[in-house]
Amino acid sequence: MIKKIAVVGSFCLTALFAALLLMHFAGAFNSLWSGCWQNSTEYERRLTLFEVLPKRFGGAVFLGDSITYAGPWSELFPQIQTHNFGVDGDTSAGLLERIEARGLWRPSKVFLMIGTNDLSLGFSEHKILENILKISKQIKAVSSETEVFIQSILPRGPEYREKIESLNKKLPELLPNEVGWINLYPHFLDAEGVAIAPQFSNDELHLTGRGYLLWRQLINSYVNNNSGSGRMKLTNARITPVSESDWTIAQRRYLEPIKGKAPFYNVSATLARHVEAAEKFNVWAYHIMGESSTLDGRHREMLILRVGWLCDSEYEWGQHKIFARNEGLSEEEIEKIKIGSRAEGWSAIERALIDAADELHENSFISSITWEALAKEYSDQQMMDVVFTVGQYHMVSMALNSFGVQLDEGVAGF
Numbered sequence: 001m002i003k004k005i006a007v008v009g010s011f012c013l014t015a016l017f018a019a020l021l022l023m024h025f026a027g028a029f030n031s032l033w034s035g036c037w038q039n040s041t042e043y044e045r046r047l048t049l050f051e052v053l054p055k056r057f058g059g060a061v062f063l064g065d066s067i068t069y070a071g072p073w074s075e076l077f078p079q080i081q082t083h084n085f086g087v088d089g090d091t092s093a094g095l096l097e098r099i100e101a102r103g104l105w106r107p108s109k110v111f112l113m114i115g116t117n118d119l120s121l122g123f124s125e126h127k128i129l130e131n132i133l134k135i136s137k138q139i140k141a142v143s144s145e146t147e148v149f150i151q152s153i154l155p156r157g158p159e160y161r162e163k164i165e166s167l168n169k170k171l172p173e174l175l176p177n178e179v180g181w182i183n184l185y186p187h188f189l190d191a192e193g194v195a196i197a198p199q200f201s202n203d204e205l206h207l208t209g210r211g212y213l214l215w216r217q218l219i220n221s222y223v224n225n226n227s228g229s230g231r232m233k234l235t236n237a238r239i240t241p242v243s244e245s246d247w248t249i250a251q252r253r254y255l256e257p258i259k260g261k262a263p264f265y266n267v268s269a270t271l272a273r274h275v276e277a278a279e280k281f282n283v284w285a286y287h288i289m290g291e292s293s294t295l296d297g298r299h300r301e302m303l304i305l306r307v308g309w310l311c312d313s314e315y316e317w318g319q320h321k322i323f324a325r326n327e328g329l330s331e332e333e334i335e336k337i338k339i340g341s342r343a344e345g346w347s348a349i350e351r352a353l354i355d356a357a358d359e360l361h362e363n364s365f366i367s368s369i370t371w372e373a374l375a376k377e378y379s380d381q382q383m384m385d386v387v388f389t390v391g392q393y394h395m396v397s398m399a400l401n402s403f404g405v406q407l408d409e410g411v412a413g414f
Contacts, residue, residue: 092131241269297327311397
């Protein structure tokens with residue numbers, strides 16, 4: 001009996017030791033697998049797909065390793081065109097090589113997550129940072145209009161915590177202004193804050209279905225254009241404001257009443273170059289901003305600021321911050337408009353207003369859910385003015401951005 005217990009105990013200890021050994025060498029296994037995979041014909045076969053795929057411009061490209069590769073992006077974002085450029089086992093060096101060799105086809109957006117296999121393979125922090133910066137610069141060099149977003153490396157096991165947190169801290173500090181940063185890391189941590197939460201990964205590396213749903217939630221506003229870039233489209237005017245010395249009689253009639261009185265002179269002096277259109281344009285603008293609109297000033301300015309942010313219209317944002325303050329919005333509330341309806345503190349009707357602006361921006365349509373939320377407090381006329389206001393300021397944003405209207409003196413932008 002004692003001998004039997006000893007045998008069973010020995011077996012249990014052996015099994016426990018083997019399990020601990022496997023856990024300890026999990027990183028080494030991943031490292032070996034990544035290295036072997038990158039040298040395999042299967043890896044090369046995957047790369048050849050990018051050479052023969054049709055060259056569609058636009059859409060969102062997802063770049064990365066197996067975590068990206070396994071993402072069902074077309075199902076997660078069915079409303080837009082997505083391209084999965086993830087490659088199982090890839091590293092920042094491998095990704096840089098294939099970007100330089102094969103390039104991209106000028107997508108609208110690129111979402112990059114890379115580096116976890118680099119850590120398994122023993123890449124230095126300096127080399128990982130250097131490669132990621134080179135990748136982002138290479139993409140911008142090919143297509144300056146492409147929006148590039150670098151996503152943080154996700155948590156893994158506790159043994160990777162220090163290295164991952166160091167990389168995630170340094171990366172955004174090094175990125176150029178035209179490259180965006182999305183910090184996913186803290187959202188995937190477990191309760192102790194030391195490893196990836198078990199509901200998001202069952203091997204401390206790859207994601208579960210819940211992990212991909214969380215990822216979608218965190219980047220949805222970036223993918224679906226619900227977030228502005230925070231920068232002006234042009235830094236020089238394409239159509240310059242007409243100088244007072246060059247005013248025609250019609251331009252003088254249009255501009256004299258606001259000369260030196262309004263903080264929005266540049267837009268008026270620019271529109272004055274087509275003064276007949278400007279005078280007719282102002283009739284509708286006076287409805288949107290005037291007493292005939294059924295929206296209260298606070299709600300109107302929330303809509304306009306959200307449109308300005310979505311459209312990267314810094315002139316519109318700067319001017320309407322002034323109006324928004326006059327309508328009682330605090331500085332904190334104005335900044336929250338950049339975040340959108342998910343920001344804390346909005347009332348139900350205010351969340352619905354921001355959602356309406358987002359949906360009209362994305363789809364030229366207010367969803368049934370948002371419409372019903374607005375209809376709880378709004379009349380038919382108010383609902384119409386919501387659409388009219390968002391539509392008006394989309395046109396204004398298009399004009400301001402395309403003409404290159406610059407901020408007036410003393411007016412702060414984004």
